[in-house]
Amino acid sequence: MTRIDFHSNVADKLNYSCRLIRKAHAAxxxxxxxxHDRAWLQRLNEALWTLTEADFLPHVMLSDPLSAMTPIVLSHDEHAACPHHELLINLTAATPANFTQFQRMIEVISADDADKLAGRERYRHYQQQGHTLTHSVAK
Structure with a gap:
């Protein structure tokens, strides 16, 4: 069963996501x-290239022929077959259809009221399904 970690009260979702991806890649x-938004993923793509001069975070879009060989894959299609099933980072306000294919999922919840409400609803949903849940508040 998928382990699910909630990271809530995130002030800057783009910057936080980059740091989270960097940490997971280092591990x-x-x-x-x-x-779900391609434009948002494009901003993330650009931010990953410019995060720091010292970090190289190899990443591609899911549609790229190198996605199976690349440790960080960006996807806007929740129904597409994924090359990796270790970690899913969900940056949307909805439950990804394919999340049960992953060993672990991290839900990134912003400080926005609508995002917090959607996050609480997903938390209850996962809890009712019997998933192991953890919660941490972003600093």
């Missing part, structure tokens, strides 16, 4: 980062 984790 040799292969991941899929999901957001």
């Amino acid at each position: 040799n984790c292969k991941m899929v980062v999901y957001h």
Whole structure:
């Protein structure tokens, strides 16, 4: 069963996501980062290239032929087959359809009231399904 971690009260979701991806990559984790909005993913793509001069975070879009060999995959299609099933980072306000394929999922919840409400609803949903849940508040 998928382990689900909630990271809530995130002030800057883009910056926080970059740091989270960097941390997971440093732990040799292969991941899929999901957001339904292609434009948002493009901003994330650009931010990952410019996060720091010292970090190289190899990433591609899911549609890229190199996605199976790349540890960080960005996806806007929750129904597409994913090359990695270790970690899913959900950056949307909805439950990804394919989340049960992953060993672990991190839900990133912003400080926005609508995002917090949607996050609480997903938390209850996962809890009712019997998933192991953890929660941490962003600093």
